[in-house]
Structures are given as structure tokens and as C-alpha cells.
Amino acid sequence: MSKNKELISKIGLRLDGRRADELRRIRCKMGVFAQPDGSAYIEQGLTKVLAAVYGPHQVKNRQKAQHDTCIINTQFSMAVFSTNERKKRPRGDRKSTEMSLHLQQALAAVIETDLYPWSQIDVYVEVLHADGGIYPACVNAATLAIIDAGIPIKEYVCACTATLANNEIPMLDISHQEEVLGGATLTVAALPMSGKIVLMEMSQRFHLDHLPKVLNKALEGCKDIKVILDEAVKNHVAEMGSSTGWANSRT
Amino acid sequence: MFTTKSFIKKNKIGNFLKNVREHYIRDDISCGVPNCTKCKAEASSFLSETHINKCSLYNFNHFVILDTNIILDQMDVLEEPVISNVIILHTVYKEVKNRSLPIYKRLNAILDNPSRHFYVFINDHHQDTFIPEEDSILINDHNDRCIRAATSWYIKHLPANHFVLITDDNKNRQLAIAGQIPACTIAEYVKHLENKSLLEDKLSRKDFHTESKGKEIFPPHLSTAQLLNGIKQGILHQGTFRASKDNFLEGFINVEGFTDPVLVQGRSGLNRAVDGDIVAIEIFKKEQWVSPSEIILEDDGVSEEQIEDVEEKEKVLKNTTVQDSEIKPTGKVVGIIRRKWKQYCGILQGNSDGVYQIFVPANRSIPKVRIETRQADFLKTQKLIVTIDAWPRHSRYPHGHFVRALGRIGSQDTENEVVLLEHDVPHSQFSEEVLSCLPKLPWIITEEDEKRRVDLRDIDICSVDPPGCTDIDDALHCRPIKDGKLEVGVHIADVSHFIRPGTAIDLEAASRATTVYLVGKRIDMVPELLSSNLCSLRGGEERFAFSCVWEMDQNANILKTRFHKSIIRSRRAMTYEEAQITIDDKTQTDSIAESLRNLNMLAKILKRRRRENGALVLASTEVKILMDSETMEPLDVEVKKMYETNSMVEEFMLLANISVAEKILDDFPDCAMLRRHPTPPATNFDPLVKAGRHLGFDIQIDCGKNLAESLDNAVKADNPYLNTMLRMLATRCMLQAVYFPSGTLQKEDFYHYGLAVPLYTHFTSPIRRYADIIVHRLLAVTCAADSTYPDLLDKQKSSELCQNLNYRNRMAQYAGRASVAFNTHLFFKGKLNDEQGYILYVRKNALQILIPKYGLECTMYLVKKGETSIFEYDEETITQKAGDVVFHTFDPVLIRLKLDSSNIQHEKFTVQLVEPHIPGFSVSPLAELQEGMNEEGAKPVNERKRKSEETKKNKKNKK
């Protein structure tokens, strides 16, 4: 079985040349669209995700409106060309609904929802290319888009995957190839600054003894990602500011 | 830490799927050379500053870089601690892994050894040596380019040091030299090494056969492309080649789509296939199909050029193969898809001088091998290991090279070593790391232990084992409780208390899988302190046990079952014989005697019930070799004695195993370690049914129960041994019982055919079987005595473990038999005996005879070389007739057995017929010959032993 394959070779490198605790290369850009209130594009390795945020605005379905908080409406979709096989992916299938829900859960943990009663925020994410770690990329992209939209958040919410390579070494940011070859993958969405975990999901059954070390590794990954996102936000703000002359005073 | 590098994409297009993968290029990869100022020092590099590779081709010290072909072909040279300071490129390393896993493992062993100074340089992720794959060039060329690029980089990177590329690929070598890289072939390199000693003997001869000399003996093989094409079109078929052990010019190939294996015959049919190879065959038209020859042919060729004797034998073969009703699909090998050559044990034929020698493997399925050596005189006295490199068309024998010598031929130690190696039995000393896992002495039972275990020290428990047994796994008790009920306990050594999951001792035991018993030698699965002391349930000592306790009524019905860990003190460790005497001696009325009697009573009921359900009683000869404890020479060979108590212990072990199997499957539906015995396919029974038919018995094989019944009914008054012979034949029809994790199969496949139970496992021998340790751990979880760990619950891991256990068990069984066979030979040395034997098979030119007294099977040829046979073979009834004497299957014969030691390299039994008397063929009985002389060496032929003594199950292996 392919599962026997070593994810980390004897000399300590993964199949793509990374070490166990290294993330794939992350590239991101904020404000990629003019139309939405906020938008972002992120690449984690070959996984590419677009996110767009509308709102806060009035609740469309008035019956759902709440007096003390705002509704976060998330919608997840995958482009037909996002995987090896071209496949029509209807919106609202089981997987998308689940993803949307999980995404909502992660964002609800950081958005200061009580500032916007009777209102709604729409978050759309679209996977352009899937190469493992789709959910983390969506969360990270959505975080950037929310920041771009200027919606106040408590802190960043970042997500990352981790697994156990060769049944002993915890390993970060799993690519599609590694997902297929390896065992259970742990997906964690967390607030890296406070260390709170928002969401945790296992792809397969997994012995409890392994959990602490894999979880720790995933949290480390979330922290690393936060640093990168933070840098991107600062650059973006500086860029925006410089075009308006606002940031000139700093340089 | 975060160091992602710029990346390029790897495109792999196939099946219209576009696969894009990332490939990171790094700047933190070290060259591995000590004291390099440009790289960060790599702690894991074993490259040495002080080691010097002395090769007279180069007048400077140098590091060696190897091409893939050198690693794949010349591992025996590399394993010698001569060439060191070797850099293995990662591209090469990966290719080796893809091409040959065994070689990859051996390479890893060298890499792990610091004194060999090997280092893996990750050239494919290094920023300066990475070369993108281009679509236009072949993978092989790309790998060669990578090797040259990395070597050039090393030369530039460290101008003060020198690097030499060794490759047997001509093109690569020429291009390297053109690119200012010092390069040579391995043969040149080894030849000019200063300290080469006999390294040249170990060079693989793969590329030396290009010079074609003499006539071509074999038809050519088709090219790989032709083979693949042919298979795709259905013209050719793929399968694993199995050589016949009896006839070197015959073999079989199991091919998908054919129920019978496909027969291949003769030089052109076999066409250089070696046992185990995956071959492509062409199947003849049905008109050309023949039946297997049923004759025995041995290859007694002496040199690689002469083939006259083969041609003659091929004629014999042709004459004997007839196209009758027994025809099998027949074909010929047209090409080799994958060689499965291994290392083989054997000896030199020794009848020639010079550097070319013929090697005779111990395994009769393997052809003789031609090797080249400069130490032939020494090697002639040795058992040695040889590997095959190539088999060119012009050579009668494959070409190979000497790997190493094991020791003097005929010495007990050498033979044990050979048996262990041949059967891949891990037998090195336990490492320090393993020994450090052992408990410190004196070992005492603490209060904590007492709290966690049920104290059974006041119960009269005893153990019953073969004499001299020091690894006592099991002990029993039986006592009356209220309402006329009985409490029966089986107490098994609590090995899992001492062997904790994941420790060095655990890994070692898992890899060994079983204790291996050779004559006069035991290779333990766990160190002796555990196997013979702390775990062994010795008489009078307090020990930890895992207990399975039943409440039973007088009819052996189980009313209640419970499992718990306990502390016991066995009152007495008895032998089967002692226990039998205790039971039979009515004057003994102590609790042990009573308990044994009750157990025996219950066991008889259990056994009867089991047989009614269709459990098979099979037979095999298990012999015991009495050794002289001083000289370690066999004194006598005898069939092991069986008592009622053997069967008594066996019944309760079976019952415990079944109870435990039910329990662990309940709690672990996915990963319970169980044991199944698959129902053999009907064709397996052909020899049995055929033999039965000729004797007038109808052997029913549709289910185990009918088989058991028809075996019971197959009795003839004039040949009491016949039934045993039939059962022995039935044993050979069976498949191997195997371990498996419950989650991998459907429930109906859990069935144990031999025992006729739906569920079975091994629980009762954890000292000598690793499967039992796993079962103990599972059971401990179910009774809350222990906790789980990841691998225990991982179906995949359990499945891998089972594969290893099954493999090791099979090998251990074969090793045990091989050891007995060798010692039987040793026993017969210089003796001349007349023995009672039985005909196992009637062949066209020979009789296969079994001598139950020694468990020995030998061949009596009916035709001597160059003579015409006085025997007539009747194919209808499978009999041989001479005058008025007719030989049927299972007929008793008296034969003279002599070990022919005229050629010390190749001892074999010669068998002569004594009775029935056939003028001109038989010899007169020894007793007559020796009348008046002293009777040294000759023993009266044993009367047939009581059948019950010989009919039995091999308790340790068959279950």
C-alpha cells in the first residue's frame, strides 16, 4: 500500500524538499478586486484561493436579522479547473456546505460582531487550485479580505494542517501528495496570539497519544502563518498609504 | 523556522491528468566534507578527513562518487570495509530505492555505519546542483547529467580535495572524462586498490558476458518492449516461475486465467528462468500440451560448456512426457520481466581447478552457478554464499560471484548458520539497547503489583510440557466449585508486562516474530532472562500470568469466562510423561492429581466435540534427535512419544485461544489479531483423492467434516500404517494458517479450516510467539489492565506486522525441518541400516519412500544409468511392476539406507530394496549378511509402532 511510503526520507527531507517544520511558500495580495469591500488572494504552495468580503450591510432576509449581532454568511466554492480532473462542482454540495460552515465558525470567532447589530457580512471564497490544505488557505485568505474590508477583528485567525510522518515525526502544512500518501491529517484554525483553538478536524481516526504533538505542530504553523500575513498587511497598508501620501511621514 | 525557497514545478502528464508538484530548492544543504568553510557543518556527515582511498589509478586521496549501476550491481563490494569516503547523490539514492528495495536497505545499513564514511548529498534540492527535468531527454540521461553536474560542483566547491566518479555506464564515463571529471569503472578501480585483498572475487560479473564464445545454448529473450506489447495483446502471459525440486528441466508458472500452473520443460522451455523470477511465457496450442513428466532428473553437469548430458536428459524427458488425460497447459519462457535473484547458500562442486568454479546451491530449485575466484582451494572446504549476476545465452550456468564463506563444510556451527541464513532467521546477539530494557534483578513483586492483579497463589496450579522445556508459557488448574461445577484456569506467562510497546526489546521481538528451534539450539525471540526465567512459569516460583478462567459443568460446557492478570505459583512443572503417570496412578489423590484427572476428563469431551464438528486430525512425522551433550553429535533419531496428556494440554490451549479470539474481536472489530486457516482449493486435494481412489477409498473433500470422516473410514486391515500415510498426504494439501487483523477481511473468511472453528487466535505462547504478545495487549485493554497505543489500533500497521509474523513463522518452521534433516544425515554417517519404509509416491522412474522412524523421505531409483528397466509402469493404477511384485502407493517396503559420502561435498542417501525380493534388483537383508559377524551398526528393523504414537499433530507448528 502506498501508505507505507515514507513522508520524510532518511535524510530528513520531505518529497518536495521541505523539512518537517517548514510551511510551503506563501504569497498573498490584498485588495485584488475593486468591487467588493475587501478582497485577498493567497497562494500556499500550489493551493490558490480568492476571497471577497461584502458588508457589513443590511440583512437581506429580514427575518434572520438579529438585534445584538451581525450575521456572517460564508460561501465556499471550487473552480472547475482546480483539481487534476475537470469536474463540475455544484454549489451547495455536502462538502461545500461543510466548508462554508467551518469557515463561518472560524470567522465568527474573531469578527467583532456585536458592533454591527441587524447587519450581515458576506464572505465568498473560491479555490482556484487545490493542492492540499484547502481549508487553511480559505481561512487565511478570508482573514486578509476581512482586514482589507476594514472590519474590526479581535486578532488574526489562521489555519494550518499537520500530520504525523512515518508515524513519529509531526509535520506541517500537508501538500496534496502527502495527504494521499500519509495517514490522518489534522486541520486546526486558531487565534495565534491568544493560542485559542477555533476549529479542529481530523480526516481519519487517529490515536489519542499522537494528538498533543501534532496539535502543537499545527499551532506553531498557525503562528508562522500569522507572521507572514501580518507582514503582508503592513506592506499593503504602507503601499496604500504611500499612494495617498499618508505613509510618507514614516519613511 | 521558515525558509521557503524559490520553486519550480514538476509536470507529470499521464492519463490526461495534469500533476503539478512543488520542488523546493534550498540553500542550506551541506556538501558533507569535514572542515568545509563554505557550508554549514552537517552533523550527520560521516565523511572522514583521515581515511585514505588508496587506488593506484590516482596519485591523490579522493572522495568517491558512485553511479546508480554500481550500487545496484556491486553491493557485495561496497559492503566490504575497503572503499570508504563515498558520496551518494540523492538522485542516485532515490533511483536505487525505486529499482531495488533490498539493495536500498543494504545501502542504508552502510550509510548508518559511521566507520564506513558514507554521506548522502541532496543534489536535487541544492541550489547549485539542481537540474530541471526536460521533456526531451530520457530519465536515465537526466540522472547521469545530475551525477556529472554534482561531481563537477564538488570539484569546483572544494579545489583542495579530489573526487572520483565510478560508473559502469560507458557513455556516462566518457562524458565525465570529457568534462574533466576523473572517472573509471568499478573493475578498474578495485583492480588498482592497494588493500583490495580478495575484493575482486566479489565483483558482479554482470557486464563481463558480452564476449560471445562458442555456440549459443539458449534461445534469445525478447526485448522488454516486445514482452510488454505481447502481454498487452494477450499473446504472452506473465507469472512467477517455480522450478521443480525433482527435475531440473521442469518448472511451473502460475498464470492468471489458468487454474493449473503452466508447465515448461527443457532448456528452451525454461530458457534461463530461475526459481522466483517473474517471466513472460508463450502458451502452446492445446495439441502440444503434455503432462508433467513425474520423473526425477538431477543436474550432474560438471562444466559450463558441456551440454551433452543435458541433451541426453532432455531426450529422456521427451520420451516420458506423454499426451494423455493428465495434460497441463504447456508453454515456454520467452523473456524475463523481473529477476528475483537472491543470495544462495551452497558449496563448490570442486571437480575442477582454476579460477572458474561451479557452485552448487543447497536449494535444489536453483541452478548451479559459475563463479570466478582466486581462492578455490580454500572455498572447496567451505559452505559459502554466492549471488547470481547474469545468465548469458552461451553459458549453461548463470554467472555469479562469491559473497562470503560461512565455515567448514559439515561442522554443526556452519550448518546451523546455513539453516538460519537460508531461512532469513534473525539470529545475532541481542543488542545492548535491547538488553537495557530488561528488568533489574532481583526481581520482586511489589505491593502495587499485588493490588492490580488477582492473587491466585493459593490455587494448585501446575504446568505440563515436554522434557527439558525451560520456556514454560502455560500452566493449568481445575478445581470443583459449588453445584458440581468445575473451575478451569489456563494461566499464560505475562510477557506483555515486561515487553512494553515501542521499546527496543519490543521492536526486536516483533522483527524476530518467533523463537526458532533447531536441533540442539534455540534462537530466542526475547532474551533468556525473560524466556527462561522471569516469564517462564517455573515450578514453585511466583510469577505474573494472564489467566483465562472458565466455569464449566461436568460435560465441559462453558458457563462463564473471565480474563484477568494474576499472580500464580505453579506447584510443579511436569513433563507429559510425569503427568500421565500421575493420572494413571490411582494411589495419588492429592489436589494436583485430581485436578489433572478432571482436566483429562474434560479434554476428552472437548476433543470428541471438536472432531464431531469436523476438525481434522492430520499426521506428520515429528522426530526428535537425541544429542550427545558433549560432542553435540546425534546419538539417535526417534519419533516423539505422545501421551494422552499432550492432547489434554492442547485441548485447553485451543479452548483458551478460541475464548480470547471471541473476546478481542468483540472489543476490537477492526484490529483484533486473529489467525485463520483458509479452506484449500479443491485442486490441492488431487494427489490425496487420486491416492485414495487407487486404494479403493472415496475421499470426500467438499468440506472439512466430510474429509475428516472419509479419512477416518480409510482403513485397511493389512496395512495399518496406510491411514497415517493418507493423513500425511492430507497435511500436504493444506494451506498455511496465517495471522491477520480482523478489519482486513470479511467475517466468513476468519474461518479456521483445520480446527473447524469460526474464530481463532494465538494467546497461549507469548514467550515464543510475538502474535501472542499483541493478543495479550489487546486482551489487557479489554479487561482494563492496560491502555492502548497507536500502532495497536492501526489496521495498516497491524497488517504489516501480520505479514512479517507469517513470513517468519513459515521460515522458522522450514528452518526447524532443515535442521532435523541435516542431523539425520549426520546420524547416518558411516552406518548401514535396513529400515521399514512406505511408498509415498510411485513415479515413472523411481519410488519416493518415507521412513517414519526418522521422518525421512528418500528416492529409490528403479532404473540404473545405462540399464533397461525391469519395471513396468502402469499409468492407470500408478503402480510399478516387476515379475509378480507390484508396488502401490503406501505399500510397505524394507529398504537399505546408506549415506553415500564418497563425495564429501555432496552426500546423499543411496537406497536399495531389501523386501519384497526382486531377483536382480534387491539386496539380501543385513541380518543374513552379518550372520556370524558382530552386529555393530545394524539394528533390527523396528516393529511398526502403535499407530496412536505416530498419528499426531505437530503441536507447535500446525495449529
Ligand SMILES: [Zn+2]
Ligand atoms: Zn561545502
